[in-house]
Amino acid sequence: MTEIQRGAYIHIPFCDHICYYCDFNKVFMKNQPVDEYLEALSKEMNHCAMDELPITIYIGGGTPTALNEKQFERLLSNVDRFLMNPAVKEYTVEANPESLNAAKLEMMKRYGVTRLSIGVQTFDDRLLREIGRAHQSNDAEQAVRLAQEYGFDNITVDLMFALPGQTEHVLHQSLERAIHLHTPHISIYSLQLEPKTIFYNRMQKGSLKLPSEDIEADMYGQIILELEKHGLHHYEISNFSKPGYEGIHNSMYWRNKEYYGIGAGAHGYWSGVRYANVGSVKKYIESMYVDGHARISEHKVSRSERIEEEMFLGLRLMEGVNKLDFKEKFGLSMDDVYRLQIRQLKKQGLVHEKDGWLKLTQKGIFLGNNVFEAFLIS
Amino acid sequence: MSDKQSRQSRIRNFSIIAHIDHGKSTLADRILEATQALTQREMKAQTLDAMDLERERGITIKLNAVELTYKAPNGETYIFHLIDTPGHVDFSYEVSRSLAACEGALLVVDAAQGVEAQTLANVYLALENNLEIIPVINKIDLPNADPERVKQEIEDVIGLDASEAVLASAKTGIGTDDILAQIIDKIPAPDGDPNAPLQALIFDSLYDAYRGVVVYIRVVQGTVRVGDKIKMMAGEKTFEVLEVGVSTPKIENRQELSVGDVGFITASIKSVHDTQVGDTVTHAEHPAEKPLPGYRKMNPMVYCGLYPIDTARYDDLREALGRLELNDSALQYEPETSEALGFGFRCGFLGLLHMDIVQERLEREFNIDLIATAPSVIYQVKLTDGSSVRVGNPSEMPERKFIAEVEEPYVKATIMTPNDYVGAIMELCQRKRGEFVTMEYLDANRTNVIYDLPLSEIMYDFFDILKSSTKGYASLDYEMDGYRTSDLVKMDILLNGERVDALSVIVHQEFAYDRGKAIVERLKELIPRQQFEVPIQAAIGQKIISRSTIKALRKNVLAKCYGGDVSRKRKLLEKQKEGKKRMKAVGSVEVPQEAFMAVFRMSHDD
Incomplete structure (x- = not known):
């Protein structure tokens, strides 16, 4: 079996609002050359399609739904034209509650989008304002319900925890309201302070108060407990789903598979090379026209890096990394490569083995970085 | 003329x-x-x-x-x-x-x-x-x-x-x-007689691998020429001058340097220890009657232990210290062993900046990651059996029951200040266990405040506090003023129940509780959470005087969606791993470099 399965990630770097915590590649939409950008995107899609059609498609941002209806349709029709594979297994679009409407839902249904990822973050209206979101909790519920009315049953709700001022009670209420929407998938990320964000600057000035590490750990435990109780299975550090609804596209990242990265600032992994596109919208458009591509960095992944990545990405999945697969992939047994590390991690109670899979223990889930770090050896 | x-x-x-x-x-x-x-x-x-x-x-x-x-x-x-x-x-x-x-x-x-x-x-x-x-x-x-x-x-x-x-x-x-x-x-031209016996002031020297020591001199009397037999008046050895020259700043060789000239000589001198700054160069055969005034032999005032984080680099560290010593007549070092840190060196420095510079050069020029223990002065300890020992490493302080008394070095500090700050300075000196000596009114605006102070108290941040509390106007000069008996005790620090010798400090009995508390709290901040709970204790003898606990690490996992940006995840993990390399495993606890210095900083900051 040498069939190469790839995903495709398409980046829409435009937003109507900039959230205080966000450090992704994005710009205010106003006065941006959106149409030229969409045109440049289609060039890059066309280029990718010459190789092989992806089995998953993911349109992320930024805010894809910030595009107006005309632009949005143009994006979807270009994807349809250049990348659509009859055998596509999952086609996800990220949407924000305030900009998801009936027209866009109708279009997505028409163009074969199978899954929506809705950026809710929290159901607490005060917190929503404090993290710079443009919607309120009712908008989020309405958006999810509307999407369900349009026949999207495969919806994932994005939530956040360890937000400034968030208490375990507030988190509990958000979890309840999310569960109540009966989506088959929930992603929940902890706030990370990143440079060049409003929160980071506030932190530097000392005016941002974040929950302590202990509260963060308590919250994470609470999340796992509450979601599992409602049949949402913890299958990756930050992801929960009903059986059969695990994110296929994201799993490609964790399983160390290849994917096209399309758009400004997108990252891809193609033919053994990890690459990044230029982040600036203007430069991206220019490069696509002038050079036919927009890559600013490429890194040929060495064999030892590939082995490391297999481990530190794969162990994010609760299922873990399969020892036989490892041996088949690299011609070496996992124990030959990592005997000392695995022994040490087992001694610390961070990993265990079951039925030929190496996986995180409950303690290991909370201290994942200590585990992942151990597998860096080159 | x-x-x-x-x-x-x-x-x-x-x-x-x-x-x-x-x-x-x-x-x-x-x-x-x-x-x-x-x-x-x-x-x-x-x-x-x-x-x-x-x-x-x-x-x-x-x-x-x-x-x-x-x-x-x-x-x-x-x-x-x-x-x-x-x-x-x-x-x-x-x-x-x-x-x-x-x-x-x-x-x-x-x-x-x-x-x-x-x-x-x-x-x-x-x-x-x-x-x-x-x-x-x-x-x-x-x-x-x-x-x-x-x-x-x-x-x-x-x-x-x-x-x-x-x-x-x-x-x-x-x-x-x-x-x-x-x-x-x-500026007046130099006066002096080019035909008088040679008196040349050494104001610097440096070691050059090919030429030996390059001695920087100012000729005050007489003339020095290539081929002359010379000697340093504070030393015994004689040397033959091989090179005479100046820097313009390109090196230019000359035949001679005469009165008023400033330049260098080389004479196959093997060590800068033979060419002490302030010494006088004269001719071996017709020496000057007396040396130029002002020469002082420089002795280290501050000692600390330097240990390679990677124990395998002990020999590299020895070699690096040897190389620095060639060029630094004030640096001293000798091997020592620590239970916590392994093999290293006890090094002597002129002061804390000198210490910092040596450490930084070792790390930068020789690429050796170091742990530096808190600097210490030399204590003179009289034992109950009548003998006495010098202790420059707190962990080597004998047990209390064997000690008759401990003496510490004092300095006479002269602080010149505009009158407005006299009060602030006296308060600072008092806080640093100073004993007031006198005050001299220099003119309508300025006063000399003179205090006897323990050297250990002024070693680190005295100068900084002095500066900040006088808007930078006060100046400090001090000279050694012998040893005095003080009520000093050794305070040990225990991590996870084990005494860490490299963290021991000597403190004044009266301040022991406060400092113990401060050190324990500071260590709690500096030592990252481990996978298990780590108690930190400060003890004098068997008696625990302060304690705190570093809670166990509970969550360390990147729960953020970086999308397909795997290189970013990798960098984050690499950074975490790199950070650990800068830590020293003391027993089962990973202790960062700064923690060893913090003991010292804390013991002076409050």
Whole structure:
């Protein structure tokens, strides 16, 4: 079996609002050359399609739904034209509650989008304002319900925890309201302070108060407990789903598979090379026209890096990394490569083995970085 | 007038005195440019600060001296010797020796910031050496420059006539000509007899792998030539001069150096320990009657343990210390062993800056990651059996039951300050266990406050606090003043129940509880959470006087969606891993480098 399965990630770097915590590649939409950008995107899609059609498609941002209806349709029709594979297994679009409407839902249904990822973050209206979101909790519920009315049953709700001022009670209420929407998938990320964000600057000035590490750990435990109780299975550090609804596209990242990265600032992994596109919208458009591509960095992944990545990405999945697969992939047994590390991690109670899979223990889930770090050896 | 006399009359020897950032190096560059010592193309900004470290910190550590020829507007050609001075209290002795090699000094004062403490201390060193001082008010092009106020300040605070002070901007070159003219007019030519027995002042020396020690000298009397047999008056050995020369700043060999000349000699000297700064070079056969005044043998005042984080690099560390020692006559080291840190060296330094510099050079030039233990003074311990021992490493302090008494070194500190700050200074000295000696009223504005202080108390942050509580105006000078009995105890620190010898400190009984508490709290902040709970305790003997606990690490997992940006995840993990390399495993606890110093910093900060 040498069939190469790839995903495709398409980046829409435009937003109507900039959230205080966000450090992704994005710009205010106003006065941006959106149409030229969409045109440049289609060039890059066309280029990718010459190789092989992806089995998953993911349109992320930024805010894809910030595009107006005309632009949005143009994006979807270009994807349809250049990348659509009859055998596509999952086609996800990220949407924000305030900009998801009936027209866009109708279009997505028409163009074969199978899954929506809705950026809710929290159901607490005060917190929503404090993290710079443009919607309120009712908008989020309405958006999810509307999407369900349009026949999207495969919806994932994005939530956040360890937000400034968030208490375990507030988190509990958000979890309840999310569960109540009966989506088959929930992603929940902890706030990370990143440079060049409003929160980071506030932190530097000392005016941002974040929950302590202990509260963060308590919250994470609470999340796992509450979601599992409602049949949402913890299958990756930050992801929960009903059986059969695990994110296929994201799993490609964790399983160390290849994917096209399309758009400004997108990252891809193609033919053994990890690459990044230029982040600036203007430069991206220019490069696509002038050079036919927009890559600013490429890194040929060495064999030892590939082995490391297999481990530190794969162990994010609760299922873990399969020892036989490892041996088949690299011609070496996992124990030959990592005997000392695995022994040490087992001694610390961070990993265990079951039925030929190496996986995180409950303690290991909370201290994942200590585990992942151990597998860096080159 | 003979050629030699004529030449001597055209020599001007001077230094530049300035506070850090007031523009010393930039001004030196302008002078080098004006005398065309270097073409524009050769100019690297701030030529005199040769070591990277110096350029980065904006301080001068090793001295430099250059000979410049300046064709003055009056048609005469003058020979300038510009002697650079180090800029920190640790090196005040070297400063005084390099100033002793000059007849004059440019006093550079920032037109906005005015006179600062460090400047003041060096100006007084210059006045002690009878130097002619030319005030230069620099950075007059800055928007907040206030040259008139600064002039007034120079007159009020230092007592110098500033009416002819040069208004300059070393950055743009304004005032450079005026400075050169004043150097010629105001600074006297050296006097001295070229035919008298040789007296040359050593103001610096450095080791060169090919030539041996290069000795920087100022000839005060007599003449030194290639082939001469010389000796250092504080030493025994004789050497034959191989090279005589000057730096322009390119190296130029000469046949001789005579009265007023500033240059170097080499003589197959193997170690800088044979060429102590302040010593006098004379002829072996017709020696001068007496050495030049002011020589002082420099002894280390501060000791600390240096250990490689990676124990396999012990030999590299030994070799690196050996290499630094070639060039640093004040550095001392000997092997020592710590239960917590393994094999390392106990090293002696002139002061804390000197210690910092050595550590930084070891890390930077030799790539050795180090753990430095808290610095310590030398204690004299009288034992109950009548014998006595010297202890420079707190962990080696004998058990209390064997100790009759402990003596610690004291200094007599003279703090010169504008009258307004006398109260603040007395409060600080009192807090640092000082004993008031006297106060001298210098004039309407200034007072000398004199205190006896334990050296251990002024070693670290005394100078910083002094500066900040007097807006930088006070200056500190101190001299060793023997040993005194103090009520001192050893405080041990236990991590996870185990005593960590490298964290032991000597503290005064009266402050032991407060310091124990402060140290424990500080360590709690500095030592990252581990996978298990780590108790931290401070103990005197068997008695625990303070405790705290580092909670177990509970969550360390990247729960953020980085999308397909795997390289970012990798970098994050690599950074985490790299961070651990900078830690030392003490028993089962990973302790960061800073923690070992923190014990010391804490014991003085409160």
